[in-house]
Amino acid sequence: MHKQALLLAATSHAAKVSELRQRLERTESELGEVKVRLQEKQGAATEVKALRKSLGEAEEKVVQEQADRKKLKARVKEVQQELQDAVKKCKALEHDVSVQGTELAKARQSAEAAQNEAQAALQEIQEAKKIAAGAFADSPRSVSDAVEFYRDEGGGSTEKLFWLQYAVPEPPMSFTDQLKQLVELHxxxxxxxxxxxxxxxxxxxxxxxxFGLVRRMVNACPRLDVVKRSACIEGARMAFARCKMWWAKMNAVEVARGPPEGKEHRTPERYFADVIEGSRLAAAECGQDIIFE
Incomplete structure (x- = not known):
């Protein structure tokens, strides 16, 4: 009985041991699997860590690229703005060049016109010099006569002061002084x-x-003849009128035609000395305000 019990116990124990071995084997197998899984997990963790590191580096690169992209965009905008400003400046310069070209053309035209005017003015000056040479030809003699005339004149008139300043001329006489003298003579x-x-x-x-004065003076000589004749008529009228005061029946026309018949020797010239004093008295009463044509 005891042996059977021991045998049963041993069998039971062996079975338990076998079961334990099986469990141990399963446990070891599972442990191996766990180890494998753990190793796999450890490898995956390393990969995750590496991936995380790569991801971090990639994120840093992305951030850096985004920053660089922002900087690039900002720079592109700056370049675009600079390009727009450059285009505006270029257009402004083109406009300025066009305006300057127009102004330059106008300036050239003005310069050509000024040159033509200068040449014309030079010709006029040369002609004026020729005219002035003729106009001033008599100037020294006129100045000398004027100085001589005003030197003997009393008082301190403006004319006297003007001419006496040239009493001792300093050759050569300046053009301005010559022009002043000519204007004064004029x-x-x-x-x-x-x-x-x-x-x-x-x-x-x-x-x-x-010019009107000069043209009027051209007719001065014929006019002087008219005035002289008018004065003679006015004097004769006064003389005949006074004679009629004494001899009312005197015929002035017959007296003017000549002496009576048979007295041709009585020419007017014989009585000039006798009537000169009376003629002066009669002339004093002539108004001389009427021109007898």
Missing amino acids: RVAELAMKDLIIRLWPAEAIPGSY
Whole structure:
């Protein structure tokens, strides 16, 4: 019984041991699998870690690329703005060049016109010099006569002061002084002509230009003949009128035609000395304000 019990116990124990071995084997197998899985997991963790590291590096690169992209975009915008500004400047420069070209053309035209005007002015100056040479030819003699005239004149008139400043001329006389002298002579001549015209044409208006004065003076000689004849008529009229005061029946026409018949020796010239004093008295009463044509 005891042996059977031991045998049963041993069998039971062996079975348990076998079961334990099986369990141990399964456990070892599972442990091996776990180890494999653990190793696989450890490898995966390493890969994950590597992947995470790569991912971090990739994210850093992406961030850096995004920053670089932003910088690039900003730079592109700056370049575009610079390009737009450059285009505007180029257009402005083209406009300025066009305007400058137009202004240059106008300036050239103005320069050509100015050159032509300068040449014309030079020709006028040369002609004026020729004219002035003729106009100033008499200037030294006129200045000398004017200085001599005003030196003996009393007072301190403007004319006297003007001419006496040339009493001791300093050769060569400047063009300005010569022109001043010519203008003064012109002024004096104008006054003299106006005064003479007033006397010769008392009822007519004075010409308003120097040329008009000169043209009027051209007719001065014929006018002087008219004035002389008018004065003679006015004097004779006064003389005949006074004679008629004494001899009312006197016929002035017959007296003017000549002496009575048979007394041809009585020429007017024989009585000039006798009537000169009376003629002066009669002339004093003549108005001389009427021109007898």
